[in-house]
Amino acid sequence: MAIQIRKNLEAAPNPTTLPRRVELLQTLRSxxxxxxxxxxxxxxxxxxxxxxxxxxxxxxxxxxxxxVGTADQVCRDRITLVIGPGTGPLALVQIDQTITDSLGIxxxxxxxxxxxx
Amino acid sequence: MAESGAFLQRAFFYAVAAxxxxxxxxxxxxxxxxxxxxxxxxxxVGVNLGAGTVSGVLPFDVPIRFCSVAPAGAKRVTxxxxxxxxxxxxxxxxxxxxxxxxxxxxxxKPIDGRIDRTTGTFRVVVPRLDAQNYYAFCxxxxxxxxxxxxxxxxxxxxxxxxxxxxxxxxxxxxxxQRDALRKKLHDALLATLGADRAIAPGTMFDTDHPSDDLxxxxxxxxSQVLLPQLRRNASLQTYSTLQFDLAQALRGLxxxxxxxxxxxxxxxxxxxxxxxLANAFRGALGALEMSSDATGRAAQGLDPATGDGExxxxxxDPGVAGAIAARYDALAQALAGLxxxxxxxxxxxxxxxxxxxxxxxxxxxxxxxxxAGPAARASALAATLSSIATNVQASLAARAAAxxxxxxxxxxxxxxxxxxxxxxxxxxETFQNYYVSADAGLVAAPELEEVVSYIGVNLYLRxxxxxxxxxxxxxxxxxxxxxxxxxxxxxVQSLADGExxxxxxxxxxxxxxxxxxxxxxRITDMIRVGGGALVFKEDDPSPLITKFGTAxxxxxxxxxxxxxxxxxxxxxxxxxxxQ
Numbered sequence: 097m098a099i100q101i102r103k104n105l106e107a108a109p110n111p112t113t114l115p116r117r118v119e120l121l122q123t124l125r126s127x128x129x130x131x132x133x134x135x136x137x138x139x140x141x142x143x144x145x146x147x148x149x150x151x152x153x154x155x156x157x158x159x160x161x162x163x164v165g166t167a168d169q170v171c172r173d174r175i176t177l178v179i180g181p182g183t184g185p186l187a188l189v190q191i192d193q194t195i196t197d198s199l200g201i202x203x204x205x206x207x208x209x210x211x212x213x
Numbered sequence: 214m215a216e217s218g219a220f221l222q223r224a225f226f227y228a229v230a231a232x233x234x235x236x237x238x239x240x241x242x243x244x245x246x247x248x249x250x251x252x253x254x255x256x257x258v259g260v261n262l263g264a265g266t267v268s269g270v271l272p273f274d275v276p277i278r279f280c281s282v283a284p285a286g287a288k289r290v291t292x293x294x295x296x297x298x299x300x301x302x303x304x305x306x307x308x309x310x311x312x313x314x315x316x317x318x319x320x321x322k323p324i325d326g327r328i329d330r331t332t333g334t335f336r337v338v339v340p341r342l343d344a345q346n347y348y349a350f351c352x353x354x355x356x357x358x359x360x361x362x363x364x365x366x367x368x369x370x371x372x373x374x375x376x377x378x379x380x381x382x383x384x385x386x387x388x389x390q391r392d393a394l395r396k397k398l399h400d401a402l403l404a405t406l407g408a409d410r411a412i413a414p415g416t417m418f419d420t421d422h423p424s425d426d427l428x429x430x431x432x433x434x435x436s437q438v439l440l441p442q443l444r445r446n447a448s449l450q451t452y453s454t455l456q457f458d459l460a461q462a463l464r465g466l467x468x469x470x471x472x473x474x475x476x477x478x479x480x481x482x483x484x485x486x487x488x489x490l491a492n493a494f495r496g497a498l499g500a501l502e503m504s505s506d507a508t509g510r511a512a513q514g515l516d517p518a519t520g521d522g523e524x525x526x527x528x529x530d531p532g533v534a535g536a537i538a539a540r541y542d543a544l545a546q547a548l549a550g551l552x553x554x555x556x557x558x559x560x561x562x563x564x565x566x567x568x569x570x571x572x573x574x575x576x577x578x579x580x581x582x583x584x585a586g587p588a589a590r591a592s593a594l595a596a597t598l599s600s601i602a603t604n605v606q607a608s609l610a611a612r613a614a615a616x617x618x619x620x621x622x623x624x625x626x627x628x629x630x631x632x633x634x635x636x637x638x639x640x641x642e643t644f645q646n647y648y649v650s651a652d653a654g655l656v657a658a659p660e661l662e663e664v665v666s667y668i669g670v671n672l673y674l675r676x677x678x679x680x681x682x683x684x685x686x687x688x689x690x691x692x693x694x695x696x697x698x699x700x701x702x703x704x705v706q707s708l709a710d711g712e713x714x715x716x717x718x719x720x721x722x723x724x725x726x727x728x729x730x731x732x733x734x735r736i737t738d739m740i741r742v743g744g745g746a747l748v749f750k751e752d753d754p755s756p757l758i759t760k761f762g763t764a765x766x767x768x769x770x771x772x773x774x775x776x777x778x779x780x781x782x783x784x785x786x787x788x789x790x791x792q
Contacts, residue, residue: 098545098592098593098594098595098596098597098600099597099600100596100597100599100600100603101600101603101604104444104604104607111429111432111433127545127549127592127593127596140383140385143385143387183387184387184388185387185388186385186386186387186388187386187387187388187390187391187428187432188384188385188386188391188432188435188436188439189384189385190383190384190385190443192447197593197597198585199585199589199590199593201455201458201590201593201594201597202451203451203597203600203601204447204448204450204451205444205447205448205604206384206440206443206444206447207440208384208436208439208440208443210429210432210433210436212429213425
């Protein structure tokens with residue numbers, strides 16, 4: 097029914113070099129015993145850093161589904177950050193996140209990933 | 214004639230003495246920059262930074278070692294200079310040209326001085342300077358600021374960093390943007406400092422000495438400020454939508470007739486059971502009974518009764534955001550109790566509402582409290598807003614802490630600039646020494662079949678510092694001007710003949726000395742070879758004339774600098790036993 101962010105989104109490793117698979121971690125809790133949620137991650141369209149999910153082509157966003165209960169739950173989403181077309185090189189990149197609960201209520205979060213040479 | 218020869222000889226001796234014991238700088242006994250008594254291998258020059266002067270005319274063609282009292286607290290002293298052969302360079306106190314113009318300081322990389330902590334002085338070695346130039350020397354010093362000053366500057370730095378970083382709306386930084394941001398912060402910080410303060414080199418905001426490590430540290434620290442800042446901004450983007458939706462959801466519930474009947478019945482309970490139920494769900498009933506204005510204030514996270522305080526999107530106080538989060542949480546909890554209230558009020562075995570048939574009220578209320586119904590949505594909105602407000606609270610606190618840390622990373626240094634004017638020109642009295650040198654040696658006159666000793670004066674066409682080794686100044690050709698000189702000399706021994714009863718055919722030009730006029734080249738720093746005309750007196754070849762007339766013959770000389778001769782015991786190596 098409602099999702100509470102108990103611990104904000106983090107990325108590991110951070111700082112990191114590219115390409116590199118990173119883990120996006122966040123602790124969530126629902127007001128319901130079990131609530132399906134959708135988590136979308138996005139990168140700005142203009143810069144050179146992209147997501148790559150497995151063998152899929154690089155993309156600027158990806159979506160994950162989770163089920164969250166009333167207890168704190170650590171959600172881990174793994175994704176590879178790669179360099180593609182776009183402006184750069186970047187020293188810092190922002191990954192935006194939007195959590196959509198079962199009622200369609202949106203809640204944002206974000207993380208900054210430091211890129212090293 | 215004999216008197217005039219003796220006079221000339223004395224004059225030569227005086228000239229030689231003047232050259233050997235020429236002007237020198239007097240240093241006071243207590244002067245920490247007093248040069249050692251022995252030869253240090255450098256031209257030692259004292260500098261008075263406060264007065265902007267040096268202890269004398271600057272020597273040329275030799276390395277100079279400046280010494281001065283170091284500015285208070287200085288950890289580093291550097292030196293650059295500008296030269297002008299015609300006029301003293303015009304330099305402001307801050308080492309800028311007239312009107313702030315940049316000057317062509319030499320060398321490009323400032324020369325580092327060495328600070329002696331025990332004496333509080335510094336010494337800096339300057340490469341060879343050119344003769345007959347005017348110089349301006351810029352002494353830059355820097356050192357640590359006091360702890361009190363660093364502490365006092367920290368809030369200022371924090372405010373500067375806060376204002377400049379607050380304008381950043383997105384956390385994607387290219388390397389160029391990173392450098393530009395660093396420069397912007399550096400300049401903004403510098404703008405708050407006086408001319409005698411600067412950012413310490415090698416620290417995070419030092420833009421003059423970039424390095425990968427420094428860049429990484431900078432981005433890491435900056436991201437600690439930007440992350441909560443951007444997170445707060447992102448949270449507030451949905452805040453206005455969510456609070457509007459919450460107000461609408463609450464008003465929808467409040468305007469429902471069945472809810473009206475429920476709140477009316479529980480607002481004025483007709484029996485103790487209803488009163489008990491009303492007390493148990495006071496929060497939920499309060500949310501349903503709020504006025505439209507109070508509902509709007511509640512949706513904003515404010516106190517519904519008073520509306521006092523800042524809204525979430527206006528506050529920068531984590532405490533205020535925390536209070537807003539608590540109010541949203543309380544509202545969400547109250548609204549989450551509505552299904553139970555309705556169930557207990559209208560469900561099987563529940564309390565029968567007096568105003569309407571129970572079945573009607575239950576039928577009208579149940580959709581409102583369905584799992585995805587309006588009450589559940591309102592509660593979810595309030596809970597989400599509570600989560601957002603909690604995030605904002607945490608972000609504000611995290612950003613404030615990160616700014617504190619960032620401000621403490623701003624390291625200052627005390628800097629100073631002192632301009633010292635000097636010249637390698639000097640007056641005639643000083644500079645004539647560099648055009649004249651004395652030497653002594655042997656002169657051979659082949660036509661006369663004589664080899665005698667002589668002393669001479671060499672006249673250069675350019676200033677020559679004999680303390681500068683020729684080989685350090687360039688090739689033979691490059692140093693030709695420092696080698697060639699015209700020579701004027703006197704023989705020490707007489708060239709006159711006619712002794713032991715022979716006929717005299719030759720006399721000296723003066724009493725017992727003859728004159729040398731010629732030129733020579735230094736082939737080493739000490740040895741000179743030369744040639745020219747030896748002037749003496751010769752008997753007239755006519756047997757009818759007994760007069761001696763002036764005569765000239767060519768000569769060759771090999772000589773050495775009289776400074777070397779001073780080392781000889783017994784007075785110029787026995788050349789002048791009478792001295």
